[in-house]
Structures are given as structure tokens and as C-alpha cells.
Amino acid sequence: MVTRDYMLRKGAGPSAAKLFFDTRAVPLAANMAGGLEVALDRAAARSGLRPSLILAGVAGVGALAVLRLVRASRRTRRAV
Numbered sequence: 001m002v003t004r005d006y007m008l009r010k011g012a013g014p015s016a017a018k019l020f021f022d023t024r025a026v027p028l029a030a031n032m033a034g035g036l037e038v039a040l041d042r043a044a045a046r047s048g049l050r051p052s053l054i055l056a057g058v059a060g061v062g063a064l065a066v067l068r069l070v071r072a073s074r075r076t077r078r079a080v
Contacts, residue, residue, distance in 0.1 A: 040054060040055060
């Protein structure tokens with residue numbers, strides 16, 4: 001139970017980190033997710049493919065690109 005003493009001792013407001021997170025990071029992430037969803041819907045409408053197939057293809061290509069970058073990095077470290 002919140003008592004009067006707790007309310008008197010309570011700080012002035014949220015910390016700077018929490019304020020930044022709540023006002024900048026969360027809205028940015030929500031806007032990016034919404035933009036990705038709209039782009040995925042538009043690509044599905046244009047191509048006639050299901051959005052899950054498009055998303056799986058993009059994820060597969062991304063994983064392949066990361067794998068190739070890691071392998072290339074290993075090769076350059078061995079050559080040096």
C-alpha cells in the first residue's frame with residue numbers, strides 16, 4: 001500500500017535513461033516495425049507471394065550474407 005510518507009520521499013521523475021528510452025527508443029522501434037510491416041504487405045501484394053515466404057527468403061539471404069562475411073573475415077585473419 002502506498003502511504004503518504006512514500007509519496008513525500010518519491011523522486012522528482014523518471015531517470016534520464018528511462019525518459020530517453022520511453023520518448024526516443026520505443027517510438028523509433030515501433031515506427032520501424034510498422035514500416036517493415038507495410039513494406040512486407042506491399043511486396044506481397046505486388047509479387048503474389050505470401051508475406052511469410054517473403055520474410056523467410058529475406059531472413060535466409062541475410063543469414064547467408066552474415067555467414068559469408070564471417071568466413072571472409074576468418075580468411076583475412078589467417079593471411080595476416
